[in-house]
Structures are given as C-alpha cells and as structure tokens.
Amino acid sequence: MKVTVSAPGKITLLGEHAVVYGKPALVSAINRRLYVAVEGRSDSAIRVSALDLHIPGLILTFKEGSKDYLIETDYDRIVDAMAYVRKAIEISSKHLASKSGVNVTIRSEMPVGAGLGTSAAIAVGTISAYTRLLGHDLDPEEIARLGHMTELSVQGAASPMDTAISTMGGTLFIRPTSGKPKIEKLRLGVGLPAVVGYTERESRTSDLLKRVKVLRESTPKVVDSIMGTIGYAVEEGKDALLRGDLEVLGRLMNVNHGLLEALGVSSKRLNDMVYSSRSAGALGSKMTGAGGGGCMVALCPGREDKVEIAIRVVGGEPFRAALSGDGVRMESAEK
Ligand code: PMV
Numbered sequence: 001m002k003v004t005v006s007a008p009g010k011i012t013l014l015g016e017h018a019v020v021y022g023k024p025a026l027v028s029a030i031n032r033r034l035y036v037a038v039e040g041r042s043d044s045a046i047r048v049s050a051l052d053l054h055i056p057g058l059i060l061t062f063k064e065g066s067k068d069y070l071i072e073t074d075y076d077r078i079v080d081a082m083a084y085v086r087k088a089i090e091i092s093s094k095h096l097a098s099k100s101g102v103n104v105t106i107r108s109e110m111p112v113g114a115g116l117g118t119s120a121a122i123a124v125g126t127i128s129a130y131t132r133l134l135g136h137d138l139d140p141e142e143i144a145r146l147g148h149m150t151e152l153s154v155q156g157a158a159s160p161m162d163t164a165i166s167t168m169g170g171t172l173f174i175r176p177t178s179g180k181p182k183i184e185k186l187r188l189g190v191g192l193p194a195v196v197g198y199t200e201r202e203s204r205t206s207d208l209l210k211r212v213k214v215l216r217e218s219t220p221k222v223v224d225s226i227m228g229t230i231g232y233a234v235e236e237g238k239d240a241l242l243r244g245d246l247e248v249l250g251r252l253m254n255v256n257h258g259l260l261e262a263l264g265v266s267s268k269r270l271n272d273m274v275y276s277s278r279s280a281g282a283l284g285s286k287m288t289g290a291g292g293g294g295c296m297v298a299l300c301p302g303r304e305d306k307v308e309i310a311i312r313v314v315g316g317e318p319f320r321a322a323l324s325g326d327g328v329r330m331e332s333a334e335k
Contacts, residue, residue, distance in 0.1 A: 002039040003132045004331040007125040009034065009116035010165045011196060011288045011297045011321065013241070013249070014256050015234040017212055017263060019159040021224075023231035024175040026238055027165045028192065028323035032110035034118055035331065036125030038133050041101035048085050048104045080154075080204065081112055084119050088126035088150045095146060098134050114201050115289020120162030123150040128167075128328050140167045143328065155206045157213075169327030173238050190244040192323040193301045196288070197273040197311035203292030208265050215264060226259050233259075250284025250299045257286035265291030272314040274298075280310035297321070 008029040015025025041047070085104055093099035104126065112118040124147040131138050138146075147163030160181040161174050168185060171192075175182040203211075216223040233252045240248035257274055260266055266274075270287045277285040277298035285298035296316075300307045304320055311318040 001133060002037060002332075002334045003129045004035060004037040004333075005125050005129045005132070005328055006033040006035045006331050007121040007128070007166045007328040008032070008169055008325045009110045009118055009121055010162060011116065011194065011295070011323065012161070013171070013192075013297075014237045014252060014286075015230055016161075016289060016291075017209075017260065017265060018227040018230035018234075019161050019174070019176060020157055020209060020212075021216075021227045022176050023227055024173060024234045024238075025159070025161050026171070026173055026234050026241065027161055028171040029165050029169040029325040029327060030110075030116070030196070031322040031325045032116065032319075033325075034106065034108045034110070034112075034121040034125055036122065036129045037105040038126070038129040039103045039105075040133055041103060044099070044101040046086065046089060046102055046104065048082050048106065050081060050106045081106070081119070081122055083154045084122040084150060085126050087154050088123045088147070089130055091146050091149050091153070092127050092130050092134075096131060096134055096136055100134060102130065102133065104129075111198055111295075113204065113294075114198055115287070115291065115294030116196075117162040117166055117289065119154070119205065120147060120151060120166045123147040124163055124166040124328050128330075132330070132333065140327065143167045155209065157206070157209045165327070167328050169325055171241070171324045173234075186238070186241060188241065188244075188324060190241075190246065191301075192246075192299065193304060194321045194323055195277070195282075195298045195300055195304055195307045195311065195318050196321045197277070197296045197298070197316035197318050199267075199269040199273065199293050199295075199316045201293035202267065203290075205290040208290040208292050212263050212265065223263070226262055230256060230259050246283055246299060246301060250282065253284030253286045253297075253299060254278070260287055260291060267291065267293050269293060269315065270296050273311050273316040276310040276314045277307045280306040282307050
C-alpha cells in the first residue's frame with residue numbers, strides 16, 4: 001500500500017523566535033506544499049528518496065590547467081531533512097506500538113530549510129502518511145503533538161508553532177504554555193496578498209536558536225524586553241488582522257523585523273529584500289522563520305508586481321504566496 005499526503009509551508013506574520021520563549025505568534029499556511037509518499041516494505045528498512053528539495057545541488061569549481069576540482073554540496077541540508085523523516089517514523093512507531101519498513105519519497109514545491117517551516121512539513125507529512133499506512137487515523141492535535149516532539153528531538157529546541165500550522169492550516173494565533181499550546185484558528189474577513197522573497201540560507205534553524213540563546217544569556221534584560229515587545233506586536237497584530245486593518249498589521253511587521261534584526265538573526269540579503277519591498281509600496285515586510293538568510297515576506301495588496309521586481313533587483317527570488325491554505329491533507333491511498 002502507498003499513502004501520499006501533503007503538508008503546507010508557512011510564513012510567520014509576527015512572532016518567530018519570541019514564540020520559543022513562550023510569547024504568542026501569528027502564523028499562516030501558504031499555498032506551497034511538501035508531498036510525502038510512504039509505501040510499505042516487506043523488510044524493516046527505511047529508504048528515503050528526496051526528489052526535489054529546491055536545494056542548490058552540486059557546485060564544481062576547477063582551475064584552468066589543473067586537474068583538481070573543488071566540490072561543494074548542500075549535502076548537510078539534505079541529511080538534515082532526512083533526520084526529521086527518521087525521527088518522525090521512530091516517534092510514530094513508538095506511539096502506535098507498531099511499525100513497518102517503508103520507502104519514503106519527498107517532493108517539495110518550496111525551498112527546504114529556508115524559513116518556510118519545511119522541517120515541520122516533513123515531520124507532519126511523514127507522521128500523517130506513516131500512521132495511515134499502519135491503519136490509524138490520528139486526529140490533527142495528535143499529529144501536531146508528535147510533529148512537535150520530532151522537531152524538539154532533532155533540533156534540541158522548537159516551539160509548537162510550525163507543526164501546528166502545518167497540521168491545521170489557515171491562520172493561527174498560538175500561545176505556547178507548559179502543557180498544551182493555546183491555538184486559535186482566526187476567521188479572516190480579508191485576504192492577505194503577500195510576496196515571499198527567497199535568498200540562500202547561511203545557517204540552520206538550530207544555529208540561529210543557539211545564537212539567540214547565547215545573546216539572552218549575556219544580556220537577559222535586553223533580550224527579554226525585546227521578546228516581550230514582540231509579544232505585544234503579536235497581540236496588537238491579531239486585533240488588527242481580525243478587524244481587517246492591514247495597514248496596522250504591516251506597520252507591526254516592520255517593527256517586528258527591526259526587533260529580529262536586534263536579536264541578530266537577520267542578514268544583509270534579507271534586509272535588502274525587506275527594505276526594497278517597502279520602497280516598492282509594501283504595507284509591511286519582515287524576515288520569516290529563523291533567519292540567517294532564507295525567506296522574507298511582504299504584505300503588499302495591489303503592489304505585488306512592483307514588490308516582485310524590487311526583490312529581484314536586490315538578488316532575491318520572489319514568489320507570490322496565497323496565505324491561509326489547507327493544513328495536512330490526504331492526497332491518495334493506493335493498494
Ligand atoms: O526557519 P524555520 O522555518 O525553521 O522557523 C523557525 C521558527 C522559530 O520561531 C525561530 C523556531 C520555532 O521553533 O518556533
């Protein structure tokens with residue numbers, strides 16, 4: 001039997017990093033998805049094929065007159081992605097007290113490891129497909145919980161934000177607590193026309209989380225007050241979103257970007273895309289995800305074309321994102 005599911009990527013409208021320290025966040029699923037197909041095997045092995053992770057592959061450099069090649073790969077990022085598959089299968093098997101060898105195939109419509117929550121989509125997609133293959137139909141809360149355990153185990157630290165949005169979809173207001181996170185699915189009266197800009201990421205989520213932790217250890221009052229301010233921005237942003245006030249939401253995104261920059265997780269390339277989008281008329285723009293390169297998002301109703309050009313001019317790759325897409329969903333089950 002072969003089960004295929006898909007899970008969406010996400011953009012954080014407001015609140016990444018602070019959400020790891022218990023502050024709320026506002027996050028939307030996007031219409032770019034990651035597909036996980038799981039097929040049973042007769043033995044107990046796990047074989048994973050990654051077909052298209054939008055990771056720049058192999059770079060070969062050679063000098064004229066020399067036989068030597070310098071080979072660079074993004075092998076690390078592929079291995080990282082695989083770690084989530086493996087852990088998700090291990091955690092699901094334990095949860096169900098049942099297991100099977102499987103062939104797993106992953107295909108992504110978005111760059112992996114770039115701030116769009118793809119590690120959560122891999123975890124959630126694998127858990128959902130694998131548990132279905134074993135004949136179980138877990139409810140979304142359970143899938144999100146096992147997904148969060150997977151991220152925690154692979155990364156060392158993670159908020160429940162990415163796995164919740166990848167499971168539930170839509171736009172969520174999420175407040176972590178020591179027990180079950182408080183999750184509110186927001187009913188929006190307005191569309192959120194956005195453009196995402198992508199630039200290659202220089203660091204991993206786990207490294208950026210560590211960077212913030214180290215900064216907080218050396219300057220706790222400063223960092224805690226930044227986190228607190230991000231939390232207020234999220235609360236005011238939620239109200240603005242619910243009353244359809246995209247101007248205020250945009251302003252808060254700008255404030256949030258400044259605070260993320262203060263935490264040291266933005267980069268020159270991200271900043272270039274963020275500021276050029278604003279010059280092109282975006283209501284607000286900020287980096288999204290852990291940072292260190294990767295993705296930014298611009299809220300830009302009616303200015304999408306101009307913002308796309310502005311992002312391209314500074315060397316980023318833009319794409320339009322429809323926000324508030326479906327959560328994890330079954331695509332097919334073949335005997
Ligand atoms: O860059 P991503 O897609 O892994 O997002 C990370 C978001 C953080 O808030 C920085 C971490 C987390 O677990 O919430």
